[in-house]
Amino acid sequence: xxxxxxLGSHVSVSEGALVLLRCNYSSSVxxxxxxxxxxxxxxxxxxLKYTSAATLVKGINGFEAEFKKSETSFHLTKPxxxxxxxxxxxxxxxxxxxxxxxxxxxxxxHLIIQP
Amino acid sequence: xxxVMQNPRHLVRRRGQExxxxxxxxxxxxxxxxxxxxxxxxxxxxxxxxKENIIDESGMPKERFSAEFPKExxxxxxxxxxxRGDSAxxxxxxxxxxxxxxxxxxxRLTVT
Numbered sequence: 001x002x003x004x005x006x007l008g009s010h011v012s013v014s015e016g017a018l019v020l021l022r023c024n025y026s027s028s029v030x031x032x033x034x035x036x037x038x039x040x041x042x043x044x045x046x047x048l049k050y051t052s053a054a055t056l057v058k059g060i061n062g063f064e065a066e067f068k069k070s071e072t073s074f075h076l077t078k079p080x081x082x083x084x085x086x087x088x089x090x091x092x093x094x095x096x097x098x099x100x101x102x103x104x105x106x107x108x109x110h111l112i113i114q115p
Numbered sequence: 116x117x118x119v120m121q122n123p124r125h126l127v128r129r130r131g132q133e134x135x136x137x138x139x140x141x142x143x144x145x146x147x148x149x150x151x152x153x154x155x156x157x158x159x160x161x162x163x164x165x166k167e168n169i170i171d172e173s174g175m176p177k178e179r180f181s182a183e184f185p186k187e188x189x190x191x192x193x194x195x196x197x198x199r200g201d202s203a204x205x206x207x208x209x210x211x212x213x214x215x216x217x218x219x220x221x222x223r224l225t226v227t
Contacts, residue, residue: 044206092158102161102163103216106157
């Protein structure tokens with residue numbers, strides 16, 4: 001069975017500082033991995049996805065994530081935080097690429113940006 | 116190009132009533148997924164449907180919940196005899212096969 005663990009339910013960084021949101025997964029097959037962002041009272045927006053091509057994946061809004069098989073991790077980073085990055089971030093895993101089965105989500109990390 | 120549409124955005128039901136949540140997938144998408152988000156929790160997969168077929172309902176509660184995606188019209192998630200524990204945000208997503216899922220804005224169900 002798949003599972004996703006997001007370390008830290010809340011992460012606070014200063015504006016302009018590095019953002020690091022942690023995600024570890026378990027999967028019995030080579031996984032497809034996703035990061036989604038959710039702004040208050042809205043749906044989820046896809047930030048980026050890993051589909052077994054390049055291990056370093058670049059997404060929207062300056063975010064990127066690195067797939068590390070040895071560490072079963074897929075941490076999300078952004079070099080310089082902006083106030084507009086304040087939101088809830090979810091890591092998710094799929095066996096099939098996300099189009100042929102339900103995604104398994106982590107519990108989310110609330111990102112707080114300090115001015 | 117309209118995204119995934121869900122209605123209503125907010126729904127209030129009294130205990131024992133029925134709730135019907137609607138989802139129209141993105142144009143060209145034939146796969147629909149329903150998820151439930153409880154407070155302080157991530158999204159939990161409920162059901163995956165294609166037109167006129169339920170592909171995977173492993174996340175659906177055994178009783179009171181049902182879903183359909185008819186040949187014509189939106190997908191419907193139906194909750195009969197709602198209880199307070201059904202209060203949550205319900206999200207629909209759609210995809211083409213093997214592609215990522217796109218999410219709607221959600222329906223926030225409150226049971227009083």
